[in-house]
Amino acid sequence: MxxxxxxxxxxxxxxxxxxxxxxxxxxxxxxxxxxxxxxxxxxxxxxxxxxxxxxxxxxxxxxxxxxxxxxxxxxxxxxxxxxxxxxxxxxxxxxxxxxxxxxxxxxxxxxxxxxxxxxxxxxxxQPRKEPSSELLFLNYRLNLESRELKQDQYSCQLSTNEHQLLLQFIAQQGKIVSRYKLTQALDIDTCDKEGRALDILVSRLRKKMQLTIKNPSPIVTYRGRGYMLLAKT
Incomplete structure (x- = not known):
């Protein structure tokens, strides 16, 4: 230098x-x-x-x-x-x-x-660095502004709730996130006693994260407890 x-x-x-x-x-x-x-x-x-x-x-x-x-x-x-x-x-x-x-x-x-x-x-x-608009985790890239999720050459668009759900998982990556905490953090139907709204949202996110057949979704279900985003695949 x-x-x-x-x-x-x-x-x-x-x-x-x-x-x-x-x-x-x-x-x-x-x-x-x-x-x-x-x-x-x-x-x-x-x-x-x-x-x-x-x-x-x-x-x-x-x-x-x-x-x-x-x-x-x-x-x-x-x-x-x-x-x-x-x-x-x-x-x-x-x-x-x-x-x-x-x-x-x-x-x-x-x-x-x-x-x-x-x-x-x-x-x-010295020029100030603009904060990065991309969040890197596992083998994914998430654009925080456009909500575009990328994996290698594949990409998809997340809805607002899918985006917020993924951010919750990333913040607690490698830890089980309770269903209650996810329900409270997300704008989903709080009157849904069986939690189907959350399950459907997680299912949609899983499908979008499985951008290629060789890479299964890294979101794991812990029955009765919640979900976990794996720390590594």
Whole structure:
């Protein structure tokens, strides 16, 4: 796995070299330059997604870092952007953040604080994973949104009650689920004293789960007690 990359733009030689060494020792790949012209060249020569973080001084020999971050913001550059500046005034911070910067750190730089801020920004930049809409169990895949049940190349559509019944079994897989608990959890006829509505529902689900002849339904009946979805087949 590649190291996260940082472009450091700082005209103070001592600070630039010190921060470069510290960040490299912290596991980052660092490209360090002393002015805006060099920074723009590095950005142009690299893919937009190849530079994870840009650390930029505000006051540079050939212009302001504010201009660089404004350009990057307008071009939707995906890199994380952090200003480092000797100006600690509230107005300067606000102006810096308005350019699209993600953070603003004042000099003198505390390397440990800088590292924590970089790590926090990297975490915020990571795309959030959408929860999977598929539930995997045994050799089946159940789509939680469409209620489609799949086994290899075979598939079928579950009704709402069949879907809810299967979810009850999956939640207690390998355990006997009582008829009473299933009746209470499902929208079926509670006046059905003999439990035929539940039996019919289980029967329908069994048939749909037996998508191939070679794979019998994994739902087992325990007479007088309830049903169990096998933990393995």
């Amino acid at each position: 590649k190291n996260n990359s940082i472009l450091l733009v700082e005209d103070d030689n001592w600070l630039r070299e010190g921060l470069s060494h510290f960040l490299q020792q912290s596991g980052f790949t660092v490209m360090a330059v002393a002015n805006l012209c060099s920074a723009r060249n590095v950005i142009i020569q690299n893919e937009p997604t190849s530079i994870d973080i840009i650390l930029c001084d505000v006051g540079l020999p050939d212009g302001s870092g504010l201009n660089l971050f404004e350009e990057l913001h307008q071009n939707n550059n995906p890199s994380g952007k952090i200003f480092i500046s000797a100006n600690s005034s509230e107005q300067a911070r606000i102006q810096g953040l308005k350019t699209g910067a993600d953070d603003y750190i004042c000099k003198p730089i505390n390397p440990d604080e800088l590292l924590l801020r970089i790590q926090a920004l990297l975490r915020r930049m």
